[in-house]
Amino acid sequence: MSSAQVGSSQGVGEHEVLDRVAELAVGFAADAAGYDERAEIPVVGLNALHDAGVDRAVLPRRVGGLGLSYQSFGAVVRILAKADPSIATIWVMHAGAGVALAELTGDSAGSFFAEEFLAGKRFANALSEPGSGNRFLQPQQVAEPVAGGWSLTGAKRFVSGSEIADYLLVNALVSGAPTFFAVIPDESVSIIPIWDTLGLRATRSQLLAFDNTVLRAEYRGRAPGPGDFAVIPAGLPAISLGIADAALAALVAHARSRMILGKPLAEQQWVQHEVADVQVRLAAAHALYDQGLREADSASPAFFSTLSRAKYLANKVAVDVAQLGVRVGGASGYLRQSPIQRHLRDAEAGQLMAYSTEVLAGEIGREVLGAGSPPPSP
Numbered sequence: 001m002s003s004a005q006v007g008s009s010q011g012v013g014e015h016e017v018l019d020r021v022a023e024l025a026v027g028f029a030a031d032a033a034g035y036d037e038r039a040e041i042p043v044v045g046l047n048a049l050h051d052a053g054v055d056r057a058v059l060p061r062r063v064g065g066l067g068l069s070y071q072s073f074g075a076v077v078r079i080l081a082k083a084d085p086s087i088a089t090i091w092v093m094h095a096g097a098g099v100a101l102a103e104l105t106g107d108s109a110g111s112f113f114a115e116e117f118l119a120g121k122r123f124a125n126a127l128s129e130p131g132s133g134n135r136f137l138q139p140q141q142v143a144e145p146v147a148g149g150w151s152l153t154g155a156k157r158f159v160s161g162s163e164i165a166d167y168l169l170v171n172a173l174v175s176g177a178p179t180f181f182a183v184i185p186d187e188s189v190s191i192i193p194i195w196d197t198l199g200l201r202a203t204r205s206q207l208l209a210f211d212n213t214v215l216r217a218e219y220r221g222r223a224p225g226p227g228d229f230a231v232i233p234a235g236l237p238a239i240s241l242g243i244a245d246a247a248l249a250a251l252v253a254h255a256r257s258r259m260i261l262g263k264p265l266a267e268q269q270w271v272q273h274e275v276a277d278v279q280v281r282l283a284a285a286h287a288l289y290d291q292g293l294r295e296a297d298s299a300s301p302a303f304f305s306t307l308s309r310a311k312y313l314a315n316k317v318a319v320d321v322a323q324l325g326v327r328v329g330g331a332s333g334y335l336r337q338s339p340i341q342r343h344l345r346d347a348e349a350g351q352l353m354a355y356s357t358e359v360l361a362g363e364i365g366r367e368v369l370g371a372g373s374p375p376p377s378p
């Protein structure tokens with residue numbers, strides 16, 4: 001994609017990006033069940049996204065990209081997640097790590113990482129670790145000083161797309177403070193193949209072991225700041241919203257086509273009432289998310305808090321929609337060949353990804369009740 005296609009001012013050309021993603025998503029949706037079944041990373045789809053200019057679009061202008069707005073970014077992730085939430089998850093993590101390294105190492109290697117991102121190299125977030133639970137920005141593992149930087153021995157887990165990653169965004173404690181680094185995986189980084197999961201199988205979010213891995217001083221980043229493009233907080237709600245959209249579409253298709261005693265299931269009143277309930281709550285989750293994206297685009301300080309609430313609601317509604325899909329689908333929706341069961345498995349994963357619904361509930365509840373200061377937002 002040329003810069004002329006995307007445009008020289010924010011907003012111009014974002015439609016082209018969305019159109020291209022929507023075109024690609026048709027094929028992603030058709031192939032999603034197969035990748036899920038095989039637990040295989042959809043590399044072809046991820047490369048097609050890069051070739052369509054989506055990576056260039058998400059990289060902020062200040063680091064050499066085209067600076068997609070938050071609202072368009074949210075639309076991209078929703079489209080992808082409705083088609084194949086594993087592609088959406090890997091891409092969000094890839095964009096999160098790539099954009100973060102371009103921004104956080106801006107004083108040193110930032111332009112190198114921006115160029116590698118634009119060239120199609122793959123990035124992954126290796127942040128969660130066994131001891132930090134859901135608080136992936138609070139690493140417990142200590143990096144010890146060595147010549148040229150610091151040395152990390154430990155583990156990072158559930159690293160989506162790690163098997164195809166050229167670069168990892170890693171955090172560790174340096175002099176007691178959480179510190180970010182870029183790591184180029186070498187023989188000191190090994191993959192422990194734990195990923196055989198219920199849902200989001202094609203993300204292949206493996207466990208990584210680090211054995212005296214050098215965290216190089218020139219690849220050390222600053223702490224994330226208020227002006228950085230917040231890919232992960234803005235992307236995660238959309239993954240659940242896309243899954244919920246897909247689950248609702250599958251439910252509706254089934255209810256309209258399944259004939260029981262000569263009438264479509266869609267004509268049964270209990271189905272109509274239950275569908276009304278989930279559809280309205282799903283629309284509310286989309287609206288809250290849209291509000292958060294608008295706030296982010298206008299640099300309102302409220303946006304993290306709104307996006308946290310949107311993730312919480314989207315995670316829960318996605319599970320509700322998908323569970324209703326299983327009820328409406330009956331035994332035929334329970335068959336492996338049905339998308340209904342896959343949407344339920346995928347929906348469950350949304351609430352596990354940090355911050356989990358439990359962690360978010362604590363933050364939101366504390367805030368509403370004025371019960372002590374919530375932990376810092378990412």
Ligand SMILES: Cc1cc2nc3c(=O)[nH]c(=O)nc-3n(C[C@H](O)[C@H](O)[C@H](O)COP(=O)(O)OP(=O)(O)OC[C@H]3O[C@@H](n4cnc5c(N)ncnc54)[C@H](O)[C@@H]3O)c2cc1C
Pocket residue numbers: 089093124125126127128132133134135136157158159160161200203205349352353354356357358359362
């Ligand atoms: C599909 C998928 C993809 C992922 N991709 C990535 C990735 O690319 N990079 C990456 O770094 N991580 C990734 N993660 C990890 C994820 O973001 C979480 O950090 C990780 O799943 C937390 O560990 P756990 O699931 O074992 O839960 P645990 O931390 O063991 O949590 C168990 C329970 O305790 C609750 N809990 C945990 N911590 C707290 C707390 N501080 N306060 C209150 N309750 C708490 C949880 O909500 C949960 O109910 C991914 C996870 C999934 C499921």
